[in-house]
Amino acid sequence: CFRKVSDLSRRLPDPFSSTAMHASCAHHQRPTAPNEIVLCDTAWWIVARGRVQGPFDYQWTSDLKGIEFLYRGVKFGEVCSEDELYADLSPFGLPISVCRVCAVVAGTLAMSLAALEDTETRTVRLTKALDEFGFSRFRVRRADSPDRPAG
Numbered sequence: 001c002f003r004k005v006s007d008l009s010r011r012l013p014d015p016f017s018s019t020a021m022h023a024s025c026a027h028h029q030r031p032t033a034p035n036e037i038v039l040c041d042t043a044w045w046i047v048a049r050g051r052v053q054g055p056f057d058y059q060w061t062s063d064l065k066g067i068e069f070l071y072r073g074v075k076f077g078e079v080c081s082e083d084e085l086y087a088d089l090s091p092f093g094l095p096i097s098v099c100r101v102c103a104v105v106a107g108t109l110a111m112s113l114a115a116l117e118d119t120e121t122r123t124v125r126l127t128k129a130l131d132e133f134g135f136s137r138f139r140v141r142r143a144d145s146p147d148r149p150a151g
Contacts, residue, residue, distance in 0.1 A: 033047065035138045047119070104133050
């Protein structure tokens with residue numbers, strides 16, 4: 001069910017180009033911190049050491065019973081069950097720290113969606129999860145509020 005992604009990372013668009021962003025994220029700002037997660041609608045970008053990776057995104061499966069995770073429009077993972085998430089970002093050549101942060105964000109997002117949490121509650125849950133897994137250096141910011149962290 002995964003698309004072939006060989007050499008895909010060399011052909012991916014600039015994460016801040018209009019084709020890489022959601023239409024509603026056209027106002028998306030450049031990073032404001034060396035380590036942050038920028039949230040916009042269903043998408044998120046990970047800024048690690050000043051380098052932007054993304055967009056990461058999710059979509060519901062066609063039967064609306066599951067969630068698939070995407071990196072720049074290509075599926076990299078899915079929620080397999082209430083207790084299991086599958087993710088493989090290796091074909092994209094991302095730094096391991098970005099992959100680890102992405103796994104925390106994706107897992108937290110899946111839990112928040114299952115719990116029907118609003119954006120503020122989801123952001124608080126994400127911040128706590130980042131702290132719990134040793135990524136407290138990442139601040140969380142919504143794209144529509146570039147000057148203040150979300151939550």
